[in-house]
Amino acid sequence: MIQLSRYAKLCALCLPTASMAGPLVEPHLNIVPRTADEASRIASVTAIASQFDKPQAFEANSAGAATVRAAGNANAFSFPSGNIAFADKLTFNVGNGLFRKLWVSSPSSTLASDGLGPIYNARSCQRCHIKDGRGHPPEELDDNAISLFLRVSIPGELTAKKAEIEDYIATAPEPTYGLQLQDFSTAGVAAEYKLQIDYEEVEVKLSGGDVARLRKPTYTAANLAYGPLHPKAMLSPRVAPQMIGLGLLEAIPAADILALADPEDADGDGISGRANVVWSKEFDQPMLGRFGLKAGNPTVFQQSAEAFVGDIGISSSLFPRGWGECTQAQTACRNAPHGDGDDRVFEIDDEILHLVTYYSRNLGVPARRDVDDPQVLRGKEVFYTTGCTACHQPSFVTHRLEDQPEQSFQLIWPYTDMLLHDMGPGLADNRPEARANGSEWRTPPLWGIGLTQRVSGHTYFLHDGRARSLLEAVLWHGGEAQTQRDAVVEMPPEDRAALIRFLESL
């Protein structure tokens, strides 16, 4: 941890001492420390571009040597890291099989596959992370939500552990429904709700006489099967994010992320950037939050385990309850047969969880297209000079790692700073998560975003898929990004078109 001292001063500014041990520690990685020489070379190679007459060296390879070809069909997000060894393809492919595996209700003759629910949002990982890409809100005639669900919680008391984390916002599960609402259930148990979405169209006038239409959603938890929600219940809609490049995001040095944090906006650019700090169940200590729409999870492993238990109702060593998300108030659900207690102990054992984690870490990021196209280069210039890079940090170099060659020391271009930003009231879910308040979201990575149509057959973006195009997604930006959003509204239409073209090349 040589770099710790280097950044200690910076972080003294951004995080009070109580949480200092938290976000900087990286027990999930076996790190080969950076040399001073490497650090200076990295600083120069990740410096933000200021010339746009030609592409930067290596920028076409969004994930460094782990980049994969941009396949011409819906499988574009489903390839293993480009630098994976044959031997690890076995692990990847077995993980892929588990990712698409349909879990069944207990009891079942296929012992290793039972344990579903009793309440759940989906029967397999792949069902929400469709083609390893992003999910979508239900279409008009669809009567199930699947890849979109509601998280729920109420204000709560701080536990001793979480009190160690500065600015941690205490919440508790909704007493009857838990931490998320499940719209499916096994036989004999009632599903919790049905998601109802109502959209209202809002017009946005753009320069050059163009008009954009945004759809403003209202979410209702209808048909609540276990009585009304707690009066202080806070709901947060979440659409399943794309799966590519997660292992690389997990390997970005925490110090490099924290170096970008500016919680009090000391540099006065209107952009703060705060780190989420969350409790690691795996390592029993605070860590930097990296995954989830509010960076509520520190590692791919914990994120996977939480998705298994919350979304599918499958228990594991990290979340050992066979009844998954059922609360004490849901007795039929608690008393229904579960899949644990046989020789697996939990509904999935650590071997399977590690296989799924390996798979999730190694879904390759496709190479960019048309990086030298003049319109793309102009769009890149617009993106950079408008200030989008203040949050959508173009590049990082990952840690050198002893045991993860695919993720080790790669120059990557994720276009995220991995930090939380206030996105304004329009996007706010008003439901805090760890240190993230009700208006903050983690900057999502933009790599692969231009392949959404190809992979997923739609172009729905943002945390709940409300934006129907990249332009709509930009126009929803508020809060810290209000200035940049306004600039896009006012810029010449050809610059706006170039900006979108650049995003489509990612």
Added chain:
Amino acid sequence: MKSLYLATSIFALGLSSAVMADGHGEKLGVLGTYADIAEANYTDSLVTAQRLQAAVDALLAAPSAEALEAAKTAWLAARVPYQQTEVYRFGNAIVDDWEGKVNAWPLDEGLIDYVDASYGGPTDENEAAALNVIANASFTLSGETVDATAITPALLEDTLQEADGVEANVATGYHAVEFLLWGQDLNGHGAGAGNRPWTDYASGDACTGGNCDRRGEFLKAATDLLVSDLEWIVAQWSEGGDARASVLADADAGIAAMLTGMGSLSYGETAGERMRLGVMLNDPEEEHSCFADNTHNDHFYNGVGIQSVYLGSYTGIDGRLVEGPSLSDLVAEIDPALDMEMQMKLSAAVQALGRIKTAAESGFTYDMMLERGNAAGEALIMGGVNGLIAQTRSIERVVAALGTSIEVEGSDSLDNPDAVFQ
């Protein structure tokens, strides 16, 4: 990954100079054989699929138990050449982007036809898994009303295949046809395959399972589509075809594609997803050909295909031999011991996969082997897995010896990460 990085440095040091001195023409010869085998192997797949098509036409024209058996026999024969072609999938983008249309699995059979009540009912959140297109001429899918009055190749290919983005919604290819011929295998880990009655295709009152005419339409559409998809891929490998041109365009990249195909099919696809996972989950649904109980042949002919690419020698369905300069020749010039090792490992893997086939054909079928606690079954399958793993180790050594960088895509200077910053 180490060995692959190593490969680059060995190349740089010129240790393989014997071949490198005048290796270009020789490599092109090897690639010519590779493309010729691909063309022959896909042509055989097409010919056997056309025979299947004729048998299906005969079944639909005059349904009978004998006609259904004839169609099943034709399907089994069609799988022999096709499974050997799978070694062409990885490393050749044209094949990889296409193969999902013809060999996607596992499939939610409830999308296509009636299924047993134990299969899962309307609470299932994959609506399409219980769609039963054969029984429903109109239905809602992904929020749109679909008119399925006529079951056509276009309906299968454009609307039903991967409906809703769910990979298990398989409406085209060998396994869809397999389900339509055999029906569900309801025997679990017990003996026996799917047992669809021929009367599922009978007309009038003799029809069982309902909608026999629409079932026939589905079978016809899926079989016709399989044939046209295979016609397309044969053209890609024929003289002037894109797949052939692509491997011949760059000798080193072409050799890398051959080895990538061998290693990826061995290690990831067959040993991993198709074999190891089944043993781990003890789930008969994790059988590659679960309706026909033909999984032992699927794996065996994967092994034979890998071997044939290395040896540059393919035996056609009519007994003809397609052969020429081979990877084996190339390796033998540099390191005869390594060539012997590679040949031995390939034979050992085919032999181990052959043991599974022998047992399965004697009545101990693949789904029985997968049963939890069945030690003999697990040993047979893991024998195959280990054989494939062992041969991949040798493939890696071949990669190193030939000085080929496997990672053609996305690597350029980044294979040497330090180069990034120079």
